[in-house]
Amino acid sequence: MESRMPSTPSRRTVLRGLTVTGATVVGFDTAARSWAASAAEPGADLARVPRLDGTLVTDDASLTAAADDYGHIVHRRPSAVLRPGSVRDVVTMVRFCNDQRLPVAPRGQGHAPFGQAQVRGGLVVETAALADIGAVDTAGRTVTVGAGAKWSAVARATLAHGLTPPVFTDYLELSVGGTLSVGGLGGQAHRVGAQVDNVTELRVVTGAGELVRCSPTRRADLFHAVLAGLGQCAVIVEATLRLVPAPQTVRRYQLAYGDLETFLDDQRVLVQEGRFDYVEGQVHADAAGTFGVHVMEAVAYGPPVGPAPDDAALLRGLRHDPASAQIVDQPYYDFLDRLAPVIAAMKEAGIWTFAHPWLNLMLPGRSAAALGAQVLSGLTPAEAGPGAVILFYPLLRDRLTAPLLRTSDDDVSYLFDVLSAAPADDTAAVERLLDFNRSAYEATAAAGGTHYPVGSIRLTAADWRAHFGPAWAALASAKCTYDPRGILVPGQGVFG
Template sequence: MSLPHRPAKQPDPASSRHTDGAFDEVPALDGELCFDRTALEAASTDFGGLVHQRPAAVLKPGSAEDVATMVRYCRERGLKVAGRGQGHSTNGQAQVPSGLVIDLSTLNSVEIRDQTATVQGGAVWSALVGATLPLGLTPPVFTDYLELSIGGTLSAGGLGGQIGRYGAQVDNVLELQVVTGEGELTTCSPTLRPDLFRAVLGGLGQCALITRATIPLVPAPRSVRLYTLTCPSVAALTAQQAQLIEEGRFDYLVGQAHSPSPEGWAYMIEAAAYDATPADDARLTDDLGHTAVQAQDLPYFDFLNRIAPMVEAFKSMGEWKRPHPWYDSLLPASSVNAVVTETLANLKSGAIGASAVILLYPVLTAKCATPLPVMPDEELAYLFSLLKTASPGADSAEEMVAANRSQYDVTVDAGGRWYPIGSVPLTSADWVRHFGAFWDEFKAARHRYDPDGILTPGQRIF
């Protein structure tokens, strides 16, 4: 039976690009297909601010069926398609020139039932925790910033400070609803189409777009006691973190390196114990080799959302809109001290920008049971991230990207892996090496579920 047709929303007459007839006969949709300048320009950039590629149209779906309908439509016409959550990618990963960008933010429903949450892919994590906390429940793992889409972080991996207990966000998914590159709306899980499930979680949108996820929930703490411990060196920081994550002493564990002062770099551990009190301080911190310690008590949501004030400050300073050539890597414990120490020693003023953040925290690879994101071949690894901003007076965005490529080569030589959310120019051979033992399975899933290769070309993998 043929699908009913109706005209799509007409293009803005002032738009610099017309669809050249590609979207003249669009099937009926629950949502809206947009050609106006505002929608096209919003989909032509991202948080990174480095890549600007204008699509021919933007879909604001009213249902998952809209996504499937338009993927089929584009496949028949040889058009590329990319899903976009909050546009927090940094190197054009969710852009597609002259194709279709699907703005998944309109698919944002949240449903809580028993000990699970069924959430559409465009919902943000703050909305999910806002729905679960009144019920005394919480998702197990969060990224640092709650205003990211659930589908977006599950497509990348989703690393956070709870990884020592629960793994990454992709390790805490019961079921997915996805739209494949063939335009099939289907469900997958560890037991239902497991090859698709494995290829979608952390799969960077190469086989399917996530329209819904079912996530387990755990009891939520009432409060959090957050400790900030200062360490004298990289080696002291990583040694403390290794001890703490292997013991499971804290519920949350991350670390940072602070921009150098005249005295040099400063190293900090943030460690949180849920529902702890000052009476627990001696047990939790007295035997550690820190040079200083601070403690504060926060309501659980305020703890999860504590990055928000920093983001608002960056926005008020204009830093949020500047280019962000981020670099994220996973280093094995055997080489982390050498790589981080040398990197920071050679990091010249202006190489990361005034509002940059440098992350360094441990990952128990055994807790990360999904094949993606790819982990180093050791039991203990460390996330090492240079979250750069091309601030006024700093190096240019292009210089920062070139430095990222050099850092990538150092990472690979040290047995590390790239956590692929940042800005690094990779070749096809680099991608094959990156996926390693999972490459053949991943490539087979790509050919099986997106045989015409229309999905997410901005990742530049295939």
């Protein structure tokens, strides 16, 4: 454990520098269960807020923003928002909230779709300020970054040294702490594992307010409980990431298929043989208004990490439509950031403000085609909404080593994403999609699959125990050890 931060100041501590709409926040009224300003009633039983480097805010605009997220479905209003000026602030305020039994949730880019980073009546910690990117260790091939750093910034910083994190989510404007809390999957994961499998060390603040450095050999129980642990045991404030040599260019192949089963079978072949560095696929609407167009996206890295791609060797034996194949070369970072123009167009069209009741499942390989077809048969492109995206990522079980990142027991699983959208004020459409998600989840669970916990599915405590399976006991033990009062991230609903 790191040296313990100075203990929480007594109630006589004078707060300096924390203002809310012109009034000074002096403490937490333990009777009224609310934050108190300098004009608080005389005699109020105040727990004085310690001095901070950043700001603690309770203005309406900040609380309203923290009560929303990318999903625009769940709205839980906190009582305060911390904008930390340092890691010390996170330690101080988590310890304070633990003393007062106030729930706490870290919030990175607010990209959760179902209230996962919200907390009713508690404290939201905005980690975006913790975005420092340390010097790249070119000899050890690592970089240490703040939890609020975006993956786009990490990529640019490491590419300046010819290095790169080995796996990325498709959308780069997510925070490091956010994706490490859920897993961090991308098309490279079949070769190199998820983002959580490429972390060498963490600094975290436990629910008891202790700043701890952990790794596979140092406080390993905490390390493994934090990675893909949904924030249940500690708040990530810093991560050391493994790096690998980066290519300068890549070759992208987009291959069309006429049916889902052949499309998934070829994905399986590619990841088992390791032909490509990146493999995923999309399903689009056809002229008949069904999800009938299947497009494989496979990417081969070029020099200096590999030879120039050989089209004939890479495509040998695949059963795609050769007449529709599209093959392009592009710079590596342009490939990583390929969604930037798509996201810009979505924002311009107003789709970014829609509700996003996303479905993210882990399908067993043996039944992926049947399950995928069953799920998609219950949804039309029109019902999925504007800008909806259907994705399949093939994953090899032996490359995913983080205990809490759950897949099926098959050697190959498929991450299956149905990224729907509906006008936020169309509650009937949103409810239909949430019901659809629950039904799809139940069918998947019955077949031996599970879900990737970044979506919008109504889950019970029993569902969570089933989800974590043999890893549940270790997670529950770590929760009792590191968050004994259960203040961290209640929005996930893992422990009820």
